[in-house]
Amino acid sequence: MHPASNLLQTAPDPALPASLPGMAQALDVSDCAIVITDEQRRIVYVNAGFQRLFGYTLQEAHGRRPRDLLLNMPSVKDSLSHIEELLASQGRFTGEALAFHRNGDPIWVSLAINIHPAPLPAPGESRAPGCAVLTFTDLTLTKLHEALQSRVLEAMVHEVPLPQLMTLVCQEVERMAPDVIASVLRVDANGQLHALSAPSLPHALSMLIDGKAIGPQAGSCGTAAYRGEPVVVTDIASDPLWQDYHPRFTAMGIRACWSSPIKNREGRVVGTFAFYFREPVGPNSLHRRLVEVCLQLCTLAMERETAQNRIHQLAYYDTLTHLPNRTLFTDCAQRALLTLGQTTQPQAALLFVDLDRFKLVNDSQGHAAGDALLCEIASRLRQQLRPQDLVGRLSSDEFVLMLPGETATQAIATAQRLLDSIAQPFDHQGMQHRPQACIGIALYPADGSNIRTLLRHADQAMQAAKKQPNAHWCRFSPELSVQAHERVVMEHDLREAIAQRHLHLHYQPQVLSQAVGRLHGVEALARWNHPVWGAVSPARFIALAEDSSLIQDLTRWLLEAACAQMARWRKARLPVPQLAINLSARNFHDPQLAEQVQAALTRHGLQPHDLVLEITESVMMDASAAAVANLHKLNVMGLQLSLDDFGTGYSSLSHLHRLPISELKLDQSFVRDLESSPAATALIRSVLSIARSLGMKVVAEGVETREQSEWLQRHGCAVMQGYLFCRPVSAAQLEYWLRAQSAKTTGA
Structure with missing residues (x-):
């Protein structure tokens, strides 16, 4: 027996080289597993770390070969052959290997093998192979962290798609x-399974599972997802959970399955992670550690994809209607045009849809009603489309449709069909709406070769449709483009005119009907003389200001100019009782409106009763916080409010009773029809009766004949305004008119 064997406390008859010192006690406290073999590669010594790592005592390991004890598994035959080749050629090996515990659990180890040369032989004898020292270091946790977590997390950083990411997890x-x-x-929102990755599972088996519903008896994966807990099936051929699937799986050599649910941070099952086995066995400790790490990685990867999808949804889809937004629609439509351009008959239609009076719904019924209406319109548009058509929401109440292959005739028919669908009644919380829309049509390639041009031209056609009294659709024509260009030029020039104070005011008297010639007040009316176009219609440039961002600037100029003129009249002691100015509905969305009015009055030394603010019925119906606050502040300040164009919009007695309105202005269209329309006379009588009951004055606009004046006077209309008395005139002309009227009443 070799003397070193006693020092290392080996079993009898090992032949240890004399060069190894007696370090058994020191070796036993090492975390590494250390093995010494004799010349025949049989174990003669193991330290205590060996027993801790692999579960074998010295007596159980003595005399056995390490390869037979730890590495003799079919799954590692290739790596074992590699180790043998290196030992034979180099006398040592350093690397990673998969070893196995006494109970069969796999253990990843760092393995170092060194062959200790035997003593030199006597002359004429061959040299013995020598003993070996093997050192095993447990790498299982390191492998899990570095080889699995690090690679998967790095792939996430590089935004590898989820299916490829899951393939990486499976392969590792x-x-x-x-x-x-x-x-x-993956488990979808409907509780159906979908294959994300199974690189080593036969494709036919993956397809067998795909689309199946989870449930209490749906194999290992479907059941684990249903229960929300792991399911271990060690023999799928006999387990009732697999009765619908086992023939196909067992035929392809799959005998067992362990599946665990993947849950998101809210605890909802979003997928499953499964191990299939070729033998009827259950998971070992390595499998459990792998699954523990993989479930965390799968959860992280799936939540990352959910977050990315959410970001994509927010970036490219309208959050209310879930239609593509402008960015996504434009991109998809342009690609569709490129595809159409390669066909023999490239043609398409673009329809620009704009809802009429949508803001009225928002203001009168609240944003919830407006949102519900938009969702309903989006649904109706989808229902009218073919699979190849595209639809998107561009802005608040604007939608757009791309209709590949449609001719002008077909596009017009589609537009009419959409208008009919949109016009169907819509009920929301007991309120019925009858939506209306206007549609502009542009054709590819006649009206544009790219989506941006088509959108611009379809928008121009839609704007033209809104101006037509009886038609709700319009096809683009080059003339519309010219008009749109003129509109851009006019907006620029109007901006300059406001900034340079090139606008001016005219004034039209309002007279008392019971004392014709006696002044009730005057209305200030904006005028614009363009150096090229001449006198621009107020209806045109004020509408332009309201549609653009200029209305606030225009109103500030109007307020300042009117108050300055009223102050001059007061200083000159001219008998102008009050001055009326028109405000836009958009002005009331400015939180500072009431403060601006008060500042103008103070700056020019005027009192609140010097000014009358004429508002439209849309202001009265506006339920927005800013509009309600402004109306309240103006009333508290003592400003008089006049309701302009009464009877042409959507007034209601409840609003008239609730808001601080002091007078109603009867629209000139009713006065004009006074002598020819019984309906007009009946309506005027009703307005006069309502005004009397509410203590309001009525101002009749557009009085042009003496017969109209006399009829209004007989029926109690307090104030009249129109060409019969005086046209809108400059301040100097109004002063002349006032002196003339004074001379008439005094007989001078």
């Missing part, structure tokens, strides 16, 4: 546990 797992086949499934 199968490399560390060669006896398993890994699989990842």
